[in-house]
Amino acid sequence: MDTAQEYATSYEPIIAGAHRSHGEHAALTSLRDASVRVAQPRVSVVVPTLNEAENLPHVLPRLDPSHEVIIVDGGSSDDTVATALRLRPDARIVHQQRRGKGEALICGWNAASGDIVVTLDADGSAKPEEIPAFVEALCDGADYAKGSRYMYGGGSTDLTWLRSSGNRFLGTTVNLLFRTRYSDLCYGYNAFWRECADKLACDVDGFEIETLMNIRAAQAGLKVVEVPSYEEDRMYGSSNLRPIRDGVRILRLIFRERLRRLPKAAPTSQHELREAGDPAATGTLAAGHA
Ligand SMILES: Nc1nc2c(ncn2[C@@H]2O[C@H](COP(=O)(O)OP(=O)(O)OP(=O)(O)O)[C@@H](O)[C@H]2O)c(=O)[nH]1
Ligand SMILES: [Mg+2]
Numbered sequence: 001m002d003t004a005q006e007y008a009t010s011y012e013p014i015i016a017g018a019h020r021s022h023g024e025h026a027a028l029t030s031l032r033d034a035s036v037r038v039a040q041p042r043v044s045v046v047v048p049t050l051n052e053a054e055n056l057p058h059v060l061p062r063l064d065p066s067h068e069v070i071i072v073d074g075g076s077s078d079d080t081v082a083t084a085l086r087l088r089p090d091a092r093i094v095h096q097q098r099r100g101k102g103e104a105l106i107c108g109w110n111a112a113s114g115d116i117v118v119t120l121d122a123d124g125s126a127k128p129e130e131i132p133a134f135v136e137a138l139c140d141g142a143d144y145a146k147g148s149r150y151m152y153g154g155g156s157t158d159l160t161w162l163r164s165s166g167n168r169f170l171g172t173t174v175n176l177l178f179r180t181r182y183s184d185l186c187y188g189y190n191a192f193w194r195e196c197a198d199k200l201a202c203d204v205d206g207f208e209i210e211t212l213m214n215i216r217a218a219q220a221g222l223k224v225v226e227v228p229s230y231e232e233d234r235m236y237g238s239s240n241l242r243p244i245r246d247g248v249r250i251l252r253l254i255f256r257e258r259l260r261r262l263p264k265a266a267p268t269s270q271h272e273l274r275e276a277g278d279p280a281a282t283g284t285l286a287a288g289h290a
Contacts, residue, residue: 037115037139038115039139041114041116041139041193042113043064043068043131044067044068044112044113045063045069045131046070046072046105046108046109046118047059047120048072048101048104048119049072049073049074049076049080049081049084050073050075050080051076051077051237053078053079053083054078055234056080056083058235059122060087062127063128063131067131068092068112069084069090069091070094071122072095072096072105073104074096074100074101081093094111100207101240102204102206102212106202109194114194116134116194117197118131118134119189119190119191121188123235124234124235125233125234126189126231127229130227133227134147138191138192138193140225141223142224143192143193143222144190144224144225145191145192146214146225146226147187147188147189147227147228148184148227148229149229149230150183150184151184151227152228154228155230157233160243166243167186170186170254171185173254174211174215174254177258178219178258179218180218182214182224186210190210192217196217196220199216200212200213200217200220201216207240207250208250211253212253219257
């Protein structure tokens with residue numbers, strides 16, 4: 001059975017701003033510039049790498065030769081870059097300036113020239129054969145197609161109990177605070193129209209990047225569709241993710257983003273409140289100083 005078709009039939013559209021009325025949503029989708037959405041979009045695959053020389057032979061040959069491949073290397077000490085160029089002599093190599101997967105992805109999609117940007121891990125856990133399903137979701141009208149391991153047709157052998165519980169907790173927190181309906185929050189397999197990169201406006205360096213993409217997509221009113229995805233174990237090497245440290249970073253980011261959206265309280269000095277002669281307000285201030 002053709003994998004792309006199988007996934008294509010099981011899309012479950014998730015509108016990030018699902019609380020909006022139909023009219024509001026229609027207005028938001030019209031934000032999209034249909035003129036740059038061509039019938040046969042060019043696809044750029046951004047692959048962040050940190051010591052993935054052993055894994056790349058299991059990943060790069062499975063990519064469509066017509067796709068632009070951008071390897072963003074984080075200063076690998078093994079043969080990652082040479083291996084990538086041996087397997088895909090046309091690959092563009094980008095050396096990130098700082099450290100972290102987040103900065104790597106941002107560098108990658110800044111370098112991309114395709115109409116669509118796909119983010120794909122280099123460790124063999126994500127299946128390149130799923131790319132057509134992401135592209136099809138975008139061509140069907142989504143601005144941003146996010147992979148989900150929790151949908152029918154998706155799954156993972158790589159999620160430990162700790163990671164899965166943390167992901168669900170963080171995902172529920174985002175859904176409550178941003179009124180989204182994401183089934184998977186911290187997953188690295190995603191795709192979007194390149195012109196949407198500005199709206200995602202990502203500015204973090206670490207593994208919190210996918211969470212930020214998902215939050216900003218909702219805040220920008222992008223049409224988000226989830227695509228089922230099956231994640232395998234990393235093939236060789238060890239994980240760069242530290243679940244507790246990175247989970248805390250993600251939680252802090254979620255609250256930072258939530259507070260960023262709140263309107264700032266009008267500046268009110270103690271002097272102004274006293275002049276207004278509002279005893280309740282003065283009392284509040286007094287309590288605040290106690
Ligand atoms: N350029 C760059 N890539 C990175 C960095 N950290 C991680 N990556 C890559 O980002 C992808 C995801 O990182 P992983 O270490 O696999 O994290 P994970 O998928 O949560 O952990 P695993 O269970 O090992 O799969 C891989 O392709 C890494 O090589 C970094 O600092 N810079
Ligand atoms: Mg991985």
